[in-house]
Amino acid sequence: MKKDVKKVVLAYSGGLDTSIILKWLGDTYGCEVVTFTADIGQNEDLKPVKEKALKLGIKEENIFTLDLREEFVRDYVFPMFRANTVYEGEYLLGTSIARPLIAKYLVDIAKKTKADAISHGATGKGNDQVRFELGAYALNPDIKVIAPWREWDLNSREKLLAYAGKHNIEIQQKKGKSPYSMDANLLHISYEGLVLEDPAVAPESDMWRWTTDPKDAPNESEIIEIEYKNGDPISLNGKALKPHEMLDALNNLGAKHGIGRLDLVENRYVGMKSRGCYETPGGTIMLKAHRAMESLTLDREAAHLKDEIMPKYATFIYNGYWFSPERLMLQALIDESQKHVNGKVRLELYKGNVIVLGRKSETDSLFNAEFSTFEEDLVYDQKDAAGFIKLNALRFIIAGKNGRSM
Known part of the structure; x- marks a missing residue:
């Protein structure tokens, strides 16, 4: 060669x-x-x-x-976040x-x-x-x-x-x-090596480059509003931003309030476990905000299906299959689900926490107070629930009559 x-x-x-x-x-x-x-x-x-x-x-x-x-955030980060992608329950895939x-x-x-x-x-x-x-x-x-x-x-x-x-x-x-072995981009910064090679040893306090220690973060919380269109954030506190500007602004806010630190032992594709530390302030805010927006605008079964395929989608990205037909197939499904993910989310940032205060969508909300209210209503007949429960319990009833009690 x-x-x-x-x-x-x-x-x-x-x-x-x-x-x-x-x-x-x-x-x-x-x-x-x-x-x-x-x-x-x-x-x-x-x-x-x-x-x-x-x-x-x-x-x-x-x-x-x-x-x-711009290309990084628009064509890679945002499509990934439309899926609420998290690897092994915690990692937001900043390097991958x-x-x-x-x-x-x-x-x-x-x-x-x-x-x-x-x-x-x-x-x-x-x-x-x-x-x-x-x-x-x-x-x-x-x-x-x-x-x-x-x-x-x-x-x-x-x-x-x-x-x-x-x-x-x-x-x-x-x-x-x-x-340290470090990798940084607009989504995150990672740290490996040195004392981190012992999973039992806490990271050195001076290792973290981006985020304020949550204990030292401002004592006053900060409230922000993110607007979404087709599953992507398009404005922050009423100001329209390009994708890379949005992530940069959220990084600054998250870092200020000590948001986005992670200490993780992960399973590498090549076989061994690896301990790494990550800072993903803006991504942590985006994940919380996007899920809040979807909770209001996504159909139940569509939302549940997305949650079911997300770990597989995350694994494709972690393992390097971004250009694979299987990832592209899932991306088409995910993007289709985002057509009605439009609206605004209010969040409170405080000492490492991202707290959802409210969400609204003028055009795509599936929340209907007439049906969900705990007060008297004229649209929902509570007697209908009896038949619904009986039909769903039918297999249990038949099995029980056949001696197959749980």
Whole structure:
């Protein structure tokens, strides 16, 4: 394969792993390297990333830095949140949902630059290698993939740092120890490694980058209103916002009030359990708000069906099957269910909590006070319930008469 690779597109962050990979690819494969850096809201100045690539010998025309924040939220985050997607009961899939977008642009840039292969910095133990590569093969079945972590012997942070020192590769790190393994985008930030490798040890208080400690959050709560159209949030407190602006605004509000911290032991697709910590302030607010909006506007059986398929949908995303026919099929079903998810939700934010205060829909509410009231009404005959119960109990009655008591 090495002889066949003349040019490779690297998903490049400028961090420890991918800076070393950039050098390693040229030395090992003798190929031209193209770098691709995606701005998906990680809130970093990406100019130094380009400068670093230039210092490492990459031609300027081979450096791609793209602002994908709007596409990320509009075409990936929002469709996922229409399903109220949560993996294993807690994880809002902040890392998982970004990978198919990156894979898409790796393939696009490879086509544009006539590259033979793509490369990434995901390890052979993790989920991201699967997500990047499944996405790439779905979009270009002939693409070659170089995964250095599955080839080299630099299998520890210490060896990577030693390699960087030997080749004069500049690396930012915490004084005296390797940094956490972190991933950030507009939806979340994640932390792995160091003390987190022991599930019994609490995270260090200075680890959290985004959110205020709930104990230190404001003593005064804050009330906000989110408007929904076809299942997506479109305005905050009466102000229309683009998708990436909406998520950014909710992140700021959630972070201020200590919302969205998570300490999780999850089951990786490759087989082992992994402990990670996450901050997803805006996503936590969106999940609560969207479910409140659906509670008012979705038919009972439609809502229950969505809840039943959600874990499967979440697993597709977690495992890297964003471009699969099965995920696309479920997305069509989910999107169909959102046609009437329109209205406004009021929420109170307070010390790590998101509290629903109210929800309304002028056009699509299925709540009918005439039927649901506890007061006297003229539309519901309570005697009808007797036959309804008898019919639903019929199988129990027949089984009981046959001696099959529960």
